[in-house]
Amino acid sequence: MKIDNKTAITTFILLGFGNAPELQILLFLVFIIIYSVTMAGNIIIIVLVIMDHHLHIPMYFFLGNLSCLETFYSSTILPRMLASFLTGDKTISVGGCLFQFFCFGTLVIAECYLLASMSYDRYLAICKPLQYATLMSGRLCFLISAVSWVYGITVMILIVSLMSQLKYCGPPEIDHFFCDLTPVLDLSCSDTTLVALVTFTACIIDSVPSFLLILLSYICIIASILRIPSSDGRKKAFSTCSSHLMVVSIFYGSLIFVYLLPQKEAVSEVDKIFSVFYTVLTPLINPLIYSLRNKEVKKAFKRMLNKCGISK
Numbered sequence: 001m002k003i004d005n006k007t008a009i010t011t012f013i014l015l016g017f018g019n020a021p022e023l024q025i026l027l028f029l030v031f032i033i034i035y036s037v038t039m040a041g042n043i044i045i046i047v048l049v050i051m052d053h054h055l056h057i058p059m060y061f062f063l064g065n066l067s068c069l070e071t072f073y074s075s076t077i078l079p080r081m082l083a084s085f086l087t088g089d090k091t092i093s094v095g096g097c098l099f100q101f102f103c104f105g106t107l108v109i110a111e112c113y114l115l116a117s118m119s120y121d122r123y124l125a126i127c128k129p130l131q132y133a134t135l136m137s138g139r140l141c142f143l144i145s146a147v148s149w150v151y152g153i154t155v156m157i158l159i160v161s162l163m164s165q166l167k168y169c170g171p172p173e174i175d176h177f178f179c180d181l182t183p184v185l186d187l188s189c190s191d192t193t194l195v196a197l198v199t200f201t202a203c204i205i206d207s208v209p210s211f212l213l214i215l216l217s218y219i220c221i222i223a224s225i226l227r228i229p230s231s232d233g234r235k236k237a238f239s240t241c242s243s244h245l246m247v248v249s250i251f252y253g254s255l256i257f258v259y260l261l262p263q264k265e266a267v268s269e270v271d272k273i274f275s276v277f278y279t280v281l282t283p284l285i286n287p288l289i290y291s292l293r294n295k296e297v298k299k300a301f302k303r304m305l306n307k308c309g310i311s312k
Contacts, residue, residue: 009172012097012187014090016081016177017272028085034284035078041287042067042074045297052300058136059125059240060297062118063290065145069111070283076103077178077279094168097179102160104178104279108255109152109206115248116210116217117144122241123217127224155202162198166190176272178279207255214248243289250285254278 017027049055049064080100084090092100124132169189176183181199185192221241228234254277291297 008167009170009187010094011091011172012094012168012179012184013173014080014084014092014177014179015173015175016084016090019088024085024088028082031078031082031085031280034280035074035082038074038078038280038284038287039071041291042071042283044301045287045290046071048297048300048304052303054303055296055300058121058138058141059118061138061141062114062121062145063297066111066114066118067287069107069114070286072103073107073111074280074283076100076107081177092179095164097174097184098160098164101163101179101181101184102156104180105156105159106149106152109155109202110148111251112206112210113148113151114145115244115251116213117148118244119214119217119241119248122244123220125240126221126237151206155206159195159199159202162195166192166195176275178275180275211252214252218245243294246289247282247286251278251282254282 017023045067046064049060049067055064077100080092121136124136128135163184166185166188167190168184168187170187172187174183174187185195218241225234225237228237254274257271257274291301
């Protein structure tokens, strides 16, 4: 059906990964496995952090928060994508699209600050071990996590409220697998200057301080590790933050490629693939990295299995 470019629309079409029938079932199987493993891995970490008293320290408090965030993160995008693979229905209402973007944006903002908090925690543990218990109290951990979530929600309420006042015109096709900012604004026939300005300002306030805190923390951490005389001591100190460094590299690397590099039509498919990294694969990889590389998490998992009578 042809839609006049100036006619207001109430429904978008998420083009996703194309319409080839033979690909839809294959993509469904791939993403349902990813979603299942992601949910199971993150929920296990949340349960371990809550139930095992050995993990009741700031490092694992933040890890539990990260896993909680990743659980919501995956559930914001993947269920809708899986339904479209099965039914072929790629439509989403304007309201539903804005709500998906609201959830997605809130979680991205919260994750930026949460990753920065985790790097600061590692900095205190390695560079100021004698003051660690005093500086990183349980009250401060809770306050940092709460502020991360509240700030993300507040910023996204402002942005989405501005987007909801825009008029959207045809053709209503979004060449993406979820409702991201730029593809949605491209369909607006209203003036988007204010939305773009507010979003840009929020991104600067959100990403630059958190990224600088992570960078400065690891500069201090690496300098402190290099001063440790024994190789075993250096290896042990670095192992406590290597998992977090891997997660930060994947998350920020994907964001920088998609949002900060110059946009070209020719690389739109590449952008879509990199978007899969931070929206789908990062929530999958995080619990795997932390569980496989962290001895305390593995010990806690074995203790949980023993309590359940599954392992001896």
